[in-house]
Amino acid sequence: MNVLEIQNLNVAFATGGGFLRALKNVSIDIPEYCIVGVVGESGCGKSTLINSILRLLPENGSIDTGSIQFEGRDLAQLNLSQMQGIRGSRISTVFQDPMDALNPVLSIAEQMLHIQYRSDLSRKKKNARSIEMLRRVRIPDPESALKRYPHEFSGGMKQRIAIAMAMMMEPALLIADEPTTALDATLEVAIINLLKELQSQIKCSMLFISHHLGLVAELCDEVVVMYAGEVLERGSARQIFHDPWHPYTQRLLDCDPASQTLRTRHLPTIPGEIPDLRRDQEGCIFRSRCQFCEEVCKTVPAEVETEGHHVRCHRLFQ
Amino acid sequence: MILSVQDLEVAFRVGPWFDRRTILAVARVSFDLSQGETFAIVGESGSGKTTLAHAINGLQAISGGEVSFMGKKVEVSRARAVQPLRRHMSMMFQDPVGSLSPRMKVGDLVAEPFVIHKIGKNLKKEVQRLLSLVGLPGDFADRYPHQLSGGQARRIGVARAIALDPKLIIADEPTAGLDVSVQGEVLNLLNDLREQLGLSMIFISHNLHVVHHVADRMAVMYLGRIVETGSTEEVFRAPAHPYTATLLSATPNPDPDKVHDRILLSSEVPSLLDRPAGCEFHTRCPWVQQRCFNESPYLEGGQLKRVACHVPLEPGARPPPKG
Numbered sequence: 001m002n003v004l005e006i007q008n009l010n011v012a013f014a015t016g017g018g019f020l021r022a023l024k025n026v027s028i029d030i031p032e033y034c035i036v037g038v039v040g041e042s043g044c045g046k047s048t049l050i051n052s053i054l055r056l057l058p059e060n061g062s063i064d065t066g067s068i069q070f071e072g073r074d075l076a077q078l079n080l081s082q083m084q085g086i087r088g089s090r091i092s093t094v095f096q097d098p099m100d101a102l103n104p105v106l107s108i109a110e111q112m113l114h115i116q117y118r119s120d121l122s123r124k125k126k127n128a129r130s131i132e133m134l135r136r137v138r139i140p141d142p143e144s145a146l147k148r149y150p151h152e153f154s155g156g157m158k159q160r161i162a163i164a165m166a167m168m169m170e171p172a173l174l175i176a177d178e179p180t181t182a183l184d185a186t187l188e189v190a191i192i193n194l195l196k197e198l199q200s201q202i203k204c205s206m207l208f209i210s211h212h213l214g215l216v217a218e219l220c221d222e223v224v225v226m227y228a229g230e231v232l233e234r235g236s237a238r239q240i241f242h243d244p245w246h247p248y249t250q251r252l253l254d255c256d257p258a259s260q261t262l263r264t265r266h267l268p269t270i271p272g273e274i275p276d277l278r279r280d281q282e283g284c285i286f287r288s289r290c291q292f293c294e295e296v297c298k299t300v301p302a303e304v305e306t307e308g309h310h311v312r313c314h315r316l317f318q
Numbered sequence: 319m320i321l322s323v324q325d326l327e328v329a330f331r332v333g334p335w336f337d338r339r340t341i342l343a344v345a346r347v348s349f350d351l352s353q354g355e356t357f358a359i360v361g362e363s364g365s366g367k368t369t370l371a372h373a374i375n376g377l378q379a380i381s382g383g384e385v386s387f388m389g390k391k392v393e394v395s396r397a398r399a400v401q402p403l404r405r406h407m408s409m410m411f412q413d414p415v416g417s418l419s420p421r422m423k424v425g426d427l428v429a430e431p432f433v434i435h436k437i438g439k440n441l442k443k444e445v446q447r448l449l450s451l452v453g454l455p456g457d458f459a460d461r462y463p464h465q466l467s468g469g470q471a472r473r474i475g476v477a478r479a480i481a482l483d484p485k486l487i488i489a490d491e492p493t494a495g496l497d498v499s500v501q502g503e504v505l506n507l508l509n510d511l512r513e514q515l516g517l518s519m520i521f522i523s524h525n526l527h528v529v530h531h532v533a534d535r536m537a538v539m540y541l542g543r544i545v546e547t548g549s550t551e552e553v554f555r556a557p558a559h560p561y562t563a564t565l566l567s568a569t570p571n572p573d574p575d576k577v578h579d580r581i582l583l584s585s586e587v588p589s590l591l592d593r594p595a596g597c598e599f600h601t602r603c604p605w606v607q608q609r610c611f612n613e614s615p616y617l618e619g620g621q622l623k624r625v626a627c628h629v630p631l632e633p634g635a636r637p638p639p640k641g
């Protein structure tokens with residue numbers, strides 16, 4: 001059973017230079033109790049994917065075609081008030097920028113009370129729950145932290161407070177966009193252990209976006225690899241990290257400084273630039289940067305699947 | 319020597335008005351930086367790295383000690399204020415989108431350093447040059463910050479920071495939120511500038527793999543203090559402070575089957591409102607001994623490395639069994 005099924009999603013932004021196709025025919029499944037990671041180049045559309053699911057696209061963005069099935073409904077078709085019932089209670093989110101989640105003029109206590117508005121607990125009990133959540137994300141001295149305002153916390157502390165707030169909702173789907181960028185390695189590990197623990201306690205699924213490949217390998221059951229608005233490869237974490245098929249995935253893994261054992265000042269990169277998403281691209285989207293590019297790559301490769309490992313690349317037919 | 323930080327302290331007043339208390343976010347931090355050198359600062363979230371960076375840049379009032387840059391004392395002033403020193407010391411902020419004013423277009427943001435410091439140049443040309451240096455197409459000049467992805471906003475931060483060919487860049491998590499290939503591009507770019515212009519860099523990062531590759535020397539911070547500092551190679555080869563060893567053992571690897579032999583810290587991060595007595599790490603240290611409870615260790619050692627610990631670790635040390 002899938003909690004979320006995204007099918008052939010197309011999303012575009014209206015810009016001065018024409019329409020920018022930020023997502024192209026994106027299909028992703030999130031099975032029940034499963035943690036799905038999304039990795040890919042900066043600007044490939046990860047945040048846009050989340051904003052589409054939550055229907056929080058900026059004014060110049062729109063879902064053109066495709067469906068987003070969640071608990072028997074197509075989120076792409078819901079109106080805003082229907083969506084508000086789902087957002088925050090059935091699907092909760094930790095945004096990329098923790099300041100987006102925190103209101104600068106309210107104390108942490110007020111904000112944490114606010115998100116519990118549906119619960120019948122007394123104010124005192126709600127505060128106790130907030131303190132417990134802050135403790136679990138390892139905020140020092142949670143009682144006094146509750147009385148403070150967002151600007152009095154470090155970047156990583158704000159991130160942890162945002163995680164605590166998202167987890168208080170006990171959602172069916174937790175979406176986390178780079179939730180640990182400002183955390184040191186020990187806290188990062190503590191947070192992913194906490195996320196895992198919570199996920200198995202409240203039996204939710206998770207969509208986890210991160211550039212930290214090590215973290216994705218450790219936390220996620222399945223991994224989706226995106227490039228310039230398209231899904232190029234998806235499969236189990238083992239398939240992606242041990243046996244990547246797509247040349248882009250292979251290059252991406254090679255670029256991880258963690259896989260560079262010798263100390264070097266010059267880190268590997270993928271030469272070339274991402275294509276301009278405002279122009280129609282002919283053929284395989286990775287073509288201009290692929291070392292294996294051939295004539296056949298001028299046509300769009302079909303998606304091939306074996307044992308749950310999906311990939312879009314012509315080389316697999318040869 | 320381009321920068322010297324001496325016994326730097328930063329205090330904050332926190333809490334509601336009826337219960338104001340003071341915390342020391344940075345406590346007696348000292349280090350020097352030579353020209354062309356890259357100095358990394360790592361450490362616990364909330365350990366004072368950003369506050370330290372802001373104090374060095376004169377954005378944050380200090381309560382003790384001194385910062386001197388190119389032989390002159392750094393004074394406190396607002397972010398956009400013109401200070402001759404700021405021209406040579408630029409800052410890449412931790413929060414990429416939030417540090418760009420939302421009503422300015424990218425082109426104006428990238429040109430802003432020239433305008434602030436009243437440097438007459440062909441701004442259009444400079445903007446194009448800088449955008450291409452950071453790997454963005456020229457037409458990005460017409461976008462607003464909210465129309466950028468997180469990683470693209472970060473690159474704008476790099477473009478602004480290198481605009482005036484500074485002598486020192488203070489980069490607060492400059493590659494957080496970038497994918498590994500773009501991260502490599504940004505780091506290589508900073509490295510090229512280092513080679514060409516003799517650029518020095520203070521590099522704040524949580525990514526130890528990156529620190530290992532780019533930094534000459536490094537410092538590890540805990541509760542606002544430096545607990546270990548030395549050459550990067552030496553710190554990675556033989557972490558002597560238990561907190562450093564813990565950090566190094568925690569770092570995840572891109573292999574789903576990797577079995578991690580992590581050093582686990584039991585209790586909570588102490589609050590700055592209530593600093594532990596003795597060695598401040600003793601509440602969480604797996605190697606804790608009697609004297610750690612009430613005797614504070616000093617940062618001691620030689621040229622290669624210094625550590626603040628009563629019983630520095632041997633390379634590869636494992637925590638003693640509990641009991």
Ligand SMILES: Nc1ncnc2c1ncn2[C@@H]1O[C@H](COP(=O)(O)OP(=O)(O)OP(=O)(O)O)[C@@H](O)[C@H]1O
Nearest residue numbers: 013022042043044045046047048058465467468469
């Ligand atoms: N409001 C907008 N108007 C126009 N273009 C936009 C807008 N928001 C995003 N874009 C563009 O859409 C593409 C996808 O952006 P998105 O933020 O989804 O990327 P991302 O994968 O989350 O990147 P990162 O890893 O850097 O956060 C980028 O090329 C970006 O410049």
Ligand SMILES: Nc1ncnc2c1ncn2[C@@H]1O[C@H](COP(=O)(O)OP(=O)(O)OP(=O)(O)O)[C@@H](O)[C@H]1O
Nearest residue numbers: 152153154155156330343363364365366367368369
């Ligand atoms: N304006 C402020 N008022 C009160 N306290 C503050 C303020 N800014 C920071 N602090 C506190 O000072 C300490 C150090 O914060 P700082 O932002 O320097 O940490 P950091 O090491 O950069 O953390 P991170 O890795 O999470 O970014 C934290 O305990 C934080 O709560």
Ligand SMILES: [Mg+2]
Nearest residue numbers: 046047096468
């Ligand atoms: Mg994003």
Ligand SMILES: [Mg+2]
Nearest residue numbers: 155367368412
């Ligand atoms: Mg910081």
